[in-house]
Amino acid sequence: MTAPVARAVRRRVTVRGTVQGVGFRPFVHRLATDHALAGFVSNTASGVLIEVQGPPDEVARFCARLATEPPALASVTAVGFEDLPVSGADDVFSIRSTDRSPGRTLLPPDTATCADCLRELADPADRRHRHPFVTCTHCGPRFTIATGMPYDRAVTTMTGFPMCPACAREYGDPGDRRFHAQPVACPDCGPRxxxxxxxxxxxxxxxxxxxxxxxxxxxxxxxxxxxxxxxxxxxxxxxxxxxxxxxxxxxxxxxxxxxxxxxxxxxxxxxxxxxxxxxQAALTSPRRPxxxxxxxxxxxxxxxxxxxxxxxxxxxxxxxxxxxxxxxxxxxxxxxxxxxxxxxxxxxxxxxxxxxxxxxxxxxxxxxxxxxDRVIASPCDDSLLRVRADGTEQVLRRSRGYVPRPLRLPMAVRPALAVGGDLKNALCVGEGDQAWFGPHIGDMGDLTTLEAARRAEAQMRRLTGVGPELVAADRHPGYHSARWARRRAVGLPHRTPVLVQHHHAHIASAMAEHGLDGTAPVIGVAFDGTGYGDDGTVWGGEILLADYTGFRRFGHLTPAPLPGGDAGVANPCRLALARLWAAGMRWDPDLPCVAACAPEELLLLERQLTRGVATVATSSMGRLFDAVSSLVGVCHRAEYEAQAALELEAAASSAWAADTSAYDFGLVAGAFDPAPVLGALVADLRRGTPAGVLAARFHRGVARAVGEICRTARRDTGLTTVALSGGVFANALLEEECARLLADDGFAVLRHGEVPPNDGGLALGQLVVAAHGRQEG
Structure with a gap:
């Protein structure tokens, strides 16, 4: 007796995520053909729509493979299923044109040339031999050529290059890897x-x-x-x-x-x-950072x-x-x-x-x-990262290869724009449970950069469909980004920007990246060069007890004068002298930072500090690293941001394995005082201790001070999670030593991965704090 033939079923499948511009429709076509199913697949403004019809077992296998075998560049975030009545309209499986109904889909980042295209590029027998713009659905430009969504050739900067007959055949063939590859071209019809x-x-x-x-x-x-x-x-x-x-x-x-x-x-x-x-894996990844x-x-x-x-x-x-x-x-x-x-x-x-x-x-x-002659629709600088000893990556500049890939948020946010800070600026837009960083813009110091930020925001709105209802910005009253946010908020439902304290945003950024819902606070260690504090001084060596709704300043680096304000940062020798002055220590001529200054410079600086003229108090850990760099004779004048700290890290690296001792900070009433460290540094300097050893002992001393104050916070509050954020944690030695000591002491440690620890990740923190309705200051 023969088994009964199973009745056909029909199922609608909706796929969301990065599923356009990655060869998803031809993948679906091949999958449906493998299982002898009828139906169709189509791009929509929300992702990909599929209807399949055939034996129940084959439909089930097809649906299972959709999420487990997607194309290399695809990222499936959700798959929905709906059973439908069987239709007699389909007897084969077809690829339909794009449905332009309202919705949202995700655009993939630009991707490095794939191995198949590289083989064609080098093959004298291939028609794309030496073609400088060889590409397919597995590689090439996406974000930088897109001018709108859903992603189609008509809304890219390739629209001005009509396809030749050979490219058009590939573009229309579901069995070809260039099927609907929007940048497809060849020497006969492509850019020149x-x-x-x-x-x-x-x-x-x-x-x-x-x-x-x-x-x-x-x-x-x-x-x-x-x-x-x-x-x-x-x-x-x-x-x-x-x-x-x-x-x-x-x-x-x-x-x-x-x-x-x-x-x-x-x-x-x-x-x-x-x-x-x-x-090597990071270097050769499709992102090519x-x-x-x-x-x-x-x-x-x-x-x-x-x-x-x-x-x-x-x-x-x-x-x-x-x-x-x-x-x-x-x-x-x-x-x-x-x-x-x-x-x-x-x-x-x-x-x-x-x-x-x-x-x-x-x-x-x-x-x-x-x-x-192919127009660039969106500027996008190279991304930058380092690989930690444990193989994890820390992105320091998130741009090409990452943008506009979304980040999943641990909570829903209303449509919002966060404008970040004035240094290493990158915007972030969010809606629902997703956030999108824009590309790295840089330092908001002139009109050209502000104009670049405005263009980037407009492009992110076009590509994500997010229409902001509110704007979030840094509390610093002098930031160009905050002034732009005030202008941008005019006409929005929330007519004034939500202002978020700088270091709170850093910690919130780390929390959001790790998926914390904010129901429990964390101990936040926010170390950077500068951030506007609640008391009007410059913060940057902060221990915060924070969630998304607010924070309490639990501890901080003991303040010292910052002579000349931000302009003084270019002179680490002056920062060293200011730290010695604050600690009550003499400016003896044998100290490298004293010897680096002319007599008239020393006299002027002494008057500044004594009278409090053109100075502001700072608790910045970044400025302490600059000061120590000069004190031990490594860097006295900085030609670029963080030069003194980078060179101090280099010196410490050279002696890291040879010396494991550390300098002790003074810990009093929530403040950690570097005066004992400075005294020990000067004493060792006079003993002839090499600069590398001094630098290594200082790095370890900072890490041990972090561990000690976090233990105090745990004893007082019961909190056991520590978030490390701020530009100082781009320092590999310090970040890894802090994380090791804290983990050994039983803390859960949150470190940045895909979101930069520096101000390039600030906008994400602003976004999630603003979502909780917090208007700070």
Missing amino acids: LRLVPAAGSSVRPARNADALATARALLTAGRIVAVKGLGGYHLACDATDARAVGTLRTRKARGGKPFAVMCADLDTVRRIAAPSPAE IVLLSRDARHDVLAPGVCPGSPHLGVMLPYTPVHTLLFGLPGDPPGPRVLVMTSGNRSGEPIVTDDDEALVRLAGLADAWLAH
């Missing part, structure tokens, strides 16, 4: 490269393959080339050529700030650094000016076909294997994206421009 020499140059303009060959020859000859990438221009030069690196540093007024480099491949990376397996690596002095071929004084070297691998071709394919003339790749801008300005603007704003910096 061009090389534009600087005015007065003897170099001739060139196009396409000649443009690449000329650019490589210029780099080999020690010239500087502005290279247009996915999210903006880079300034590139040969990283092994000391003269070229020095010229770029001078032209860009870079001071001593380290340059990032791009290596041709992993073998080249191993010539300048010793990446761990986890660091800049990864901070320890330098390998045995094989280092870089010019000394690439990364002076830093314990780390920022390294990335090629992530566009243009980069790959710039290094050259087999048979090409040899060229540099390591390039400096620094943001194409003048100091303090946002990254340049527009071709005409690049010719003006980068004039005098570049000797030639390697440009192309």
Whole structure:
């Protein structure tokens, strides 16, 4: 007796998440064909809509595989099912055109060139051989070319490039990996490269393959080339050529700030650094961030000016076909294997994206421009991260490769915009249980950066569909971002911005990243360079008891005068003298920070401190690191942000394994006083103790003080979770030592991962605090 044939069933499936621009519809088509199902799949404004019909067992298997076998770039956040009446309308499975009804879907970030496209790029028999814009559904630009949603070619900057018949066939073939790959193109129909020499140059303009060959020859000859990438221009030069690196540093007024480099491949990376397996995985991931690596002095071929004084070297691998071709394919003339790749801008300005603007704003910096005619819709700088000893990642700049991937919030928020701070600015919009960071903008110091922030906010609204009802900002009355927030709030339902204390936002950011719902407070350790305090002074060495609704200041670093306010930060020697003065210690001539100052500078500073003129009290841990850096003779004048602290960390790294002792802070009534540390440092300095040992003892002393004050907070409150946040925790030695000591003492430790600990993550904290209706100050 034969088994009865199962009746057909029909099921509607809705898939939400990052499911457009990643090859999800052809994946669904192949899956349905595998199971001999009828029906259709369509993009919608909310994600992907599927209806399948066939035997119950096959429909069930199809639905199970949807969430477990998605395309590599897809991220499924929700799958919904609804049983429907069987229909006679479908006898095959088809891919339908996009449904443009209202809703929200997620756009994937830009992704590095995939292995399949790289093979085609290098294959002389392939029609895309040497095509600088080879891409497919598994790789290439998304965020930086999108001008609207749902994601379709008509709402990208590829709309001006009509497909040739061959590309159109691939685009319309569900079995091809370029099916509905919106940036699809080839040499016959795609964007074009061009090389534009600087005015007065003897170099001739060139196009396409000649443009690449000329650019490589210029780099080999020690010239500087502005290279247009996915999210903006880079300034590139040969990283092994000391003269070229020095010229770029001078032209860009870079001071001593380290340059990032791009290596041709992993073998080249191993010539300048010793990446761990986890660091290699980060370097080769589809995100292709800049990864901070320890330098390998045995094989280092870089010019000394690439990364002076830093314990780390920022390294990335090629992530566009243009980069790959710039290094050259087999048979090409040899060229540099390591390039400096620094943001194409003048100091303090946002990254340049527009071709005409690049010719003006980068004039005098570049000797030639390697440009192309695909418009960049959204500026997007390179992301930056470090890999911890345990293999976890700490993102320090969240931009290309991450934006606009959403973060899941532990609570629902009303539609809101958080504008972040004035340093390392990045915006954040949120609605429901999701938040979206915009790309890294930079320091809000001039009109060009403010305009970049306004454009970024408008683009995030277009791509996410979030229409803010309120705006959140920092409490600092002088911040450009806060003033912009006040203007932006006009006309919204909540007509004034919600102002959030700087360090509260840092701790709330760490809580939100770790999914805490805020029902229980945490002990928040917020260490950074500057933040406006509730008492009108500069905070930055804070121990807070915090949830999303508010905070209490449980402890802090003992304040000292900050001479000259923010302008004084460029002079760590003055910060050291101010700390000695606050501790009642003499300015003896044998101290390095005293010797670094001219007599008239010492006299002026003494008058400032004695009379309280042009000073403000600060509890900043970042400023204490600067002061100690000068006190031990490491850095007296800073040419870029955090230089003194970075060089102090480098010194400590050199002696970390050789010395395990620590200096003791004084802990009195909730304050931890560095006066005993300063006294011990001076005594050891006079004994001839090396600067590296002094720096290591200081780092360990800070970590032990954190552990001790957290124990006191636990005893008083019963709280057992500690959140570490603020820019000082970008210091790998300090962060890992604090986390180790706290974990050994039984605390649950929250450390940042995908959200930066510095002000680049501030907006997320502002967003969740504002969601709880807190109007601070």
